[in-house]
Amino acid sequence: xxxxxxxxxxxALTGVRGLAAWFVVLYHLRLxxxxxxxxxxxxxxxxxxxxxxxxxxxxxxxxxxxxxxxRVGGIASVSRFLQxxxxxxxxxxxxxxxxxxxxxxxxxxxxxxxPQFVFPELPLHILLLQNWGFTQHLSWNDPAWSISxxxxxxxxxxxxxxxxxxxxxxxxxxxxxxxxTLLVLHLAMAAPTLGTDIPRYGLLRCLTEFxxxxxxxxxxxxxxxxxxxxxxxxxxVALTALWAMGTPETLxxxxxxxxxxxLLALTAGRAHNPFETRMTxxxxxxxxxxxxxxxxxxxxxxxxxxxxxxxxSPAMIALYLGLVLLASMALYHLIERPAQxxxxxxxxxxxxxxxxxxx
Numbered sequence: 001x002x003x004x005x006x007x008x009x010x011x012a013l014t015g016v017r018g019l020a021a022w023f024v025v026l027y028h029l030r031l032x033x034x035x036x037x038x039x040x041x042x043x044x045x046x047x048x049x050x051x052x053x054x055x056x057x058x059x060x061x062x063x064x065x066x067x068x069x070x071r072v073g074g075i076a077s078v079s080r081f082l083q084x085x086x087x088x089x090x091x092x093x094x095x096x097x098x099x100x101x102x103x104x105x106x107x108x109x110x111x112x113x114x115p116q117f118v119f120p121e122l123p124l125h126i127l128l129l130q131n132w133g134f135t136q137h138l139s140w141n142d143p144a145w146s147i148s149x150x151x152x153x154x155x156x157x158x159x160x161x162x163x164x165x166x167x168x169x170x171x172x173x174x175x176x177x178x179x180x181t182l183l184v185l186h187l188a189m190a191a192p193t194l195g196t197d198i199p200r201y202g203l204l205r206c207l208t209e210f211x212x213x214x215x216x217x218x219x220x221x222x223x224x225x226x227x228x229x230x231x232x233x234x235x236x237v238a239l240t241a242l243w244a245m246g247t248p249e250t251l252x253x254x255x256x257x258x259x260x261x262x263l264l265a266l267t268a269g270r271a272h273n274p275f276e277t278r279m280t281x282x283x284x285x286x287x288x289x290x291x292x293x294x295x296x297x298x299x300x301x302x303x304x305x306x307x308x309x310x311x312x313s314p315a316m317i318a319l320y321l322g323l324v325l326l327a328s329m330a331l332y333h334l335i336e337r338p339a340q341x342x343x344x345x346x347x348x349x350x351x352x353x354x355x356x357x358x359x
Contacts, residue, residue, distance in 0.1 A: 011276040012269070012273055013261075013265065013275075015276055015277070015284045016264060017284045018280055018282070018284035019275075019283065020053050020054060020287070021050070022290065024047050024051065027047020027048055028295060028298060029317065032306075032311070033314070034312055035314070048194070049194060049257075051146050054146065055146070055153075056210070056216065057213060058210055060216050062214070063213065063218070064217045067166075070161045071165065081157075083343070087343035087344050088288075088340055089128070089151065091335065091339035091343065092288065095335050096141055097126065097144070099293075100296045101122070103299060103303075121139055121140070125139075125141070125144065128148045129151075131149050131198070132148065133203065135199050138198060141295055141296055142295050145202055149203045160211065166215055166218035169218075174219060178212045182208060182212060182254045182258070185205060186250045189201050189250045192249070192250075194253060208254070209257075212258050213258070216261050217265075220262055220266060232263045232266060236256065236259045239255055239259055243256060288336065292331075
């Protein structure tokens with residue numbers, strides 16, 4: 001879910017995004033994998049936290065790519081930013097949602113139903129407004145709730161850029177603002193986990209972490225090329241220890257992920273970085289398709305091939321994961337990228353069609 005200008009990409013962050021997307025996939029499978037050891041099941045049960053990393057990463061890269069452009073270009077740059085974001089997220093979302101609608105209609109035609117498919121709420125999902133406080137539960141394509149929340153972050157981002165330039169603030173003040181922002185999330189949620197009541201808290205979760213991601217980017221721009229990365233690594237270890245000792249997840253995990261993101265950015269480009277291999281980078285490139293499609297694919301897969309959804313054999317799980325990978329590749333190359341390019345070129349085609357610029 002990232003726009004990039006030439007030279008903007010940090011390959012390690014793209015690779016991590018791909019691995020995080022597969023963590024979400026396994027999170028949704030964990031209760032169905034027959035014979036899965038309890039330790040692995042407990043680890044996969046935290047897969048929803050990958051979304052918090054996505055929000056931080058999105059704020060980081062979008063601030064890196066668009067902060068200066070919007071600050072210099074004004075309204076024209078804001079318009080271009082929003083157009084590119086919609087071109088990035090909306091077409092594939094509509095295609096996957098269309099697949100969900102088709103599945104719901106097949107179920108209806110065969111005398112079955114699924115409480116997941118709530119037709120009165122479909123317009124909210126089409127417009128990506130489903131997680132703006134209009135509903136009290138997730139429906140249709142569950143992972144798309146975070147895309148709905150990100151749309152709100154995109155709309156507010158230009159206002160944030162106009163109000164404050166993180167680059168001009170003192171380092172200690174930046175860290176204090178980031179800490180206060182994440183503290184607001186913790187206090188507002190007052191919940192045991194970050195995954196609690198997503199329709200109620202998901203939007204706040206996105207906005208606070210997205211904002212923090214921008215601050216992390218400003219710190220990275222200030223510290224890259226310096227010797228600060230060992231100290232950031234120590235912060236990651238300390239925050240991990242605090243989490244292990246029982247510090248509330250809503251307080252410690254966003255801070256831990258922010259420090260981890262900063263460390264990944266500071267160490268990007270180093271030799272033998274496992275997050276920058278060709279394979280991990282490609283998984284990152286297709287990660288939006290993986291993230292958005294796997295939930296509906298799992299529903300369809302269970303209906304077609306699985307009789308006992310609580311004890312699926314490893315062979316069938318492997319088959320499903322292979323299908324997710326193939327579907328991600330197909331959706332990325334045949335839908336996501338072509339639609340993005342077409343929509344990004346639409347304004348220039350419209351200007352040409354209207355004769356703008358002719359003598």
